[in-house]
Amino acid sequence: MNRILTPQGAALTAFANRLVTAVTLSFLLISQSVEAANPTFSTTIPRGAQAGTEQKVTFYGDRLSDAEEILFHHEGISVKELKVLDSKKVEVTMMVAPDCRLGEHHLRIRCRSGISYARNFWISQFPNVAEVEPNDDFENPQKISLNVTVEAEAKSEETDYYQVTAKKGERLSVEIEGLRINNIRNNIAIDPFVSILNKERFEIASADGSALLKQESILSVIIPEDGEYIVEVRDSAYQGRGRYRAHIGTFPRPLAVFPAGAKAGSEMEFKLIGDVKGNFSTKAKLPLTTTEGTFGVFGAQGGLKSPSPNLVRVSEFDNFLESEPNNSSKEATLYEGSLPVAFNGILEQPGDTDYFKFKAKKGESFRFRVYADSIGSPVDPVLYIYDANMKSLGSSDDADGTKDGRVDFKAPSDGDYFVRMRDMLKNGGPNFIYRIETEPRSPSIAVTMPEMLRRELQYRKQFNVPRGGYYAMVVNTSRRNFSGDLVFDLPSLPQGVTWESGKIPGSVSQFPILLKAAPDAPIAGGMYDLLVKNTDQDQPVEGKFQQALDLVRGPQNGVEYYTRRHDKLPVSVVEEMPFSITIEQPKVPIVRNGSMKLKIHANRLEGFDRKITTRLIWKPPGITSPSTVVFGEKENTIEYELNANGSAEVNTWNVTVIAEADAGKGLMVTAAPFVKLSVEEPFVEMKLNLTTAKQGEQANMLANVTKLRDFSGQADVQLVAIPAHATVPIMKIDQGTTELSLPVQTSEKTPVGQHKNLFCTVTITKEGEPIVHRVGMGGTLRVDPKPKEAPQTKVVANNKPVSEKPLSRLEQLRMEAKQQTGN
Numbered sequence: 001m002n003r004i005l006t007p008q009g010a011a012l013t014a015f016a017n018r019l020v021t022a023v024t025l026s027f028l029l030i031s032q033s034v035e036a037a038n039p040t041f042s043t044t045i046p047r048g049a050q051a052g053t054e055q056k057v058t059f060y061g062d063r064l065s066d067a068e069e070i071l072f073h074h075e076g077i078s079v080k081e082l083k084v085l086d087s088k089k090v091e092v093t094m095m096v097a098p099d100c101r102l103g104e105h106h107l108r109i110r111c112r113s114g115i116s117y118a119r120n121f122w123i124s125q126f127p128n129v130a131e132v133e134p135n136d137d138f139e140n141p142q143k144i145s146l147n148v149t150v151e152a153e154a155k156s157e158e159t160d161y162y163q164v165t166a167k168k169g170e171r172l173s174v175e176i177e178g179l180r181i182n183n184i185r186n187n188i189a190i191d192p193f194v195s196i197l198n199k200e201r202f203e204i205a206s207a208d209g210s211a212l213l214k215q216e217s218i219l220s221v222i223i224p225e226d227g228e229y230i231v232e233v234r235d236s237a238y239q240g241r242g243r244y245r246a247h248i249g250t251f252p253r254p255l256a257v258f259p260a261g262a263k264a265g266s267e268m269e270f271k272l273i274g275d276v277k278g279n280f281s282t283k284a285k286l287p288l289t290t291t292e293g294t295f296g297v298f299g300a301q302g303g304l305k306s307p308s309p310n311l312v313r314v315s316e317f318d319n320f321l322e323s324e325p326n327n328s329s330k331e332a333t334l335y336e337g338s339l340p341v342a343f344n345g346i347l348e349q350p351g352d353t354d355y356f357k358f359k360a361k362k363g364e365s366f367r368f369r370v371y372a373d374s375i376g377s378p379v380d381p382v383l384y385i386y387d388a389n390m391k392s393l394g395s396s397d398d399a400d401g402t403k404d405g406r407v408d409f410k411a412p413s414d415g416d417y418f419v420r421m422r423d424m425l426k427n428g429g430p431n432f433i434y435r436i437e438t439e440p441r442s443p444s445i446a447v448t449m450p451e452m453l454r455r456e457l458q459y460r461k462q463f464n465v466p467r468g469g470y471y472a473m474v475v476n477t478s479r480r481n482f483s484g485d486l487v488f489d490l491p492s493l494p495q496g497v498t499w500e501s502g503k504i505p506g507s508v509s510q511f512p513i514l515l516k517a518a519p520d521a522p523i524a525g526g527m528y529d530l531l532v533k534n535t536d537q538d539q540p541v542e543g544k545f546q547q548a549l550d551l552v553r554g555p556q557n558g559v560e561y562y563t564r565r566h567d568k569l570p571v572s573v574v575e576e577m578p579f580s581i582t583i584e585q586p587k588v589p590i591v592r593n594g595s596m597k598l599k600i601h602a603n604r605l606e607g608f609d610r611k612i613t614t615r616l617i618w619k620p621p622g623i624t625s626p627s628t629v630v631f632g633e634k635e636n637t638i639e640y641e642l643n644a645n646g647s648a649e650v651n652t653w654n655v656t657v658i659a660e661a662d663a664g665k666g667l668m669v670t671a672a673p674f675v676k677l678s679v680e681e682p683f684v685e686m687k688l689n690l691t692t693a694k695q696g697e698q699a700n701m702l703a704n705v706t707k708l709r710d711f712s713g714q715a716d717v718q719l720v721a722i723p724a725h726a727t728v729p730i731m732k733i734d735q736g737t738t739e740l741s742l743p744v745q746t747s748e749k750t751p752v753g754q755h756k757n758l759f760c761t762v763t764i765t766k767e768g769e770p771i772v773h774r775v776g777m778g779g780t781l782r783v784d785p786k787p788k789e790a791p792q793t794k795v796v797a798n799n800k801p802v803s804e805k806p807l808s809r810l811e812q813l814r815m816e817a818k819q820q821t822g823n
Contacts, residue, residue, distance in 0.1 A: 039063045041109045041116035046151045047181045047243050048122030052098035059090040066112040076100030103308045110525050114464035115570045118549050124149040135160050147249035154190040154240025162231045166223040173220040175247045175307045180562050182242035188554040189242020192217045195232045208236050211378035220253045220276040251304040256431035257297050259344035261313030264288050272299040274431045290314050291567045311375040317342040329418050332357035340438040347432040353422040360411035365441045372434040373403035379432045380424040385409050388416040443482035445543025447532045455558035457550040462570045466577040468519035472656045472671035474512050474618045477532050489531040494573050496521025502654050512618040517573045525572025578608040581659040581672040587767040589678035593646045593774045597639040602631050609634040614657045622648025652678045683709045688779030693746050695786040701742040707735045715764045725749040755781045
């Protein structure tokens with residue numbers, strides 16, 4: 001079973017770049033607590049609504065007691081009434097426009113304490129019908145009308161049965177929204193299986209997943225005779241534990257669309273392929289831009305549409321369609337124009353392979369990228385590029401975390417070239433569509449934000465600025481096919497909110513933005529553009545922020561199963577925090593191979609004495625620091641140590657810290673105003689000469705001192721990393737010093753051997769603050785053992801009797817015998 005690893009599903013992304021509709025509501029229950037924290041939004045019941053109707057929906061989550069507004073990512077849905085039930089539930093009456101696009105929408109809850117994560121909500125052409133239990137007995141199914149959307153719950157070891165009445169020759173279609181609509185952390189709520197059976201329990205057709213919607217099931221049949229039919233829905237492994245929506249009716253369900261894309265802003269006639277009643281065509285007007293580069297094409301028949309669209313690519317390229325036969329280089333479909341272009345084809349039979357022939361000039365460079373699996377095609381593409389002699393210039397199976405491949409091509413000479421496409425397993429069929437876009441190496445900027453918490457892409461991507469306070473974000477900017485400085489642009493923000501950043505140097509790809517809310521800024525919020533532009537007015541390049549919405553994560557360990565993208569930034573003004581943070585502006589620079597301690601102050605409201613965790617969310621190039629530093633309870637000042645390596649980029653940078661505290665209702669987050677951090681070259685450098693000392697003796701380590709920049713007064717020099725049981729006093733130098741003797745006093749306990757990696761800290765004081773250098777890296781002190789003393793000889797005085805050695809018993813007997821014999 002394929003995992004949903006690329007944007008797929010029922011959503012039509014036609015108007016993703018329009019302004020967000022956000023209806024301000026009458027707020028019925030407002031919490032004024034300064035201890036409020038970001039809201040949590042988990043799901044809704046029901047999970048969708050019918051276009052052109054009014055629907056009462058319950059939002060579930062936590063810390064929702066101060067909810068004020070629902071923010072919609074797309075047009076077509078508004079709010080009539082919002083009622084807070086308790087801290088975990090909000091009841092909302094929604095108004096869905098008749099022309100609201102079908103399929104997936106995204107929405108958020110805005111509270112006075114912040115904006116929630118985005119979750120999805122689904123719009124159908126059919127009325128909702130609630131599941132009625134018990135319906136797990138084939139003989140006693142739930143009876144429903146055709147052309148409804150069943151809102152139901154999948155349970156472990158349970159099958160749901162629905163009975164419909166259908167006529168011979170009618171189309172009966174089922175489409176499930178299951179995996180995509182549940183948010184159960186690190187788990188798949190339902191992997192849908194669906195079948196259609198007659199009353200004799202004969203299976204007419206079944207589906208367990210689909211190429212079009214991956215693990216979601218779709219199924220269409222032609223009814224063989226008038227009668228009652230049973231639709232079976234269950235988890236494929238009988239382990240379901242989440243909600244699902246089952247569209248059951250006579251709607252068309254094409255499996256593919258050809259061509260698989262068109263030029264942005266153009267009108268195109270598309271052929272919809274794979275419906276059980278035969279192929280048909282429809283015209284569609286493509287938007288100029290989309291968030292995900294795709295557009296949803298709906299084909300209507302009999303006044304009904306499929307519940308979700310077929311996706312096509314939207315790009316700046318003209319289409320070029322294959323012409324069969326083109327199964328070899330000799331039969332290749334000839335494209336006589338110049339690149340870029342989009343090649344479109346169908347691998348219509350098992351074993352089919354398609355060739356296109358094109359011309360290129362020496363040095364021309366293009367990226368050939370396949371779109372197949374990512375737009376719902378069953379093709380597992382393998383892409384090849386050859387020269388005129390069929391010499392391979394590159395091939396690709398999978399790329400960029402998808403089944404779709406890409407090849408970077410640079411023409412080695414003027415001439416003819418071939419592009420070839422086949423399926424990895426040599427499968428084929430009428431719905432095996434593909435598209436190959438030839439992207440020029442033109443300048444562009446990709447704008448994203450770093451992952452702040454592993455396997456949680458929406459974490460800290462809602463920017464809730466406290467009244468009278470600050471919030472900081474870090475933005476990733478990826479330059480493609482150009483270099484140079486960049487600048488941010490936030491053309492619109494909530495009333496009373498301003499932003500501050502700076503020019504992004506060409507050497508830097510990640511940079512901070514600071515948001516500030518005025519003390520009297522209205523409590524409000526919405527979705528806003530974040531743009532990044534280059535500074536070269538002659539060749540302007542612009543990129544727009546895109547956020548990944550990881551809507552479903554499953555086993556193992558939270559892998560992404562279903563992710564969509566959105567191109568707006570959620571920003572709100574929230575209640576004042578019970579604390580604020582400031583950084584004391586350094587008066588001196590940090591130097592390369594140096595260190596600095598930033599002083600950070602916490603300003604607490606009366607009675608707020610919780611711990612506060614600070615984090616330097618962005619560091620200038622070459623600067624390192626601890627991941628966090630914590631204010632203890634009631635503590636108001638801490639030091640945050642920074643270290644600069646030898647290649648730290650010399651510049652003046654804006655730096656800030658974010659600070660978070662848990663006041664018992666979740667985390668509150670704020671930021672400090674920017675301070676300027678100047679990174680400069682060091683004032684001195686040193687070389688430490690190899691020195692030898694004996695245990696218990698003093699040796700002088702000679703340091704050669706080089707002044708790099710002028711400084712006034714004297715600097716303290718401390719030899720660091722000396723061995724145990726050795727001491728060195730703090731010495732002094734000035735800018736005229738060229739040599740320094742460092743007296744190293746060892747003891748009898750100082751370890752013998754070579755002690756490497758010694759260095760010196762040189763501290764220059766300026767305006768009362770230290771400028772700390774680390775110099776003379778790699779110094780060596782050799783400690784030799786203490787010399788051994790000569791052994792002492794014991795002298796015996798002449799007037800002292802010399803003691804005789806006592807006789808053994810045998811010697812005594814011999815002496816006695818000798819005396820008795822007189823000898």
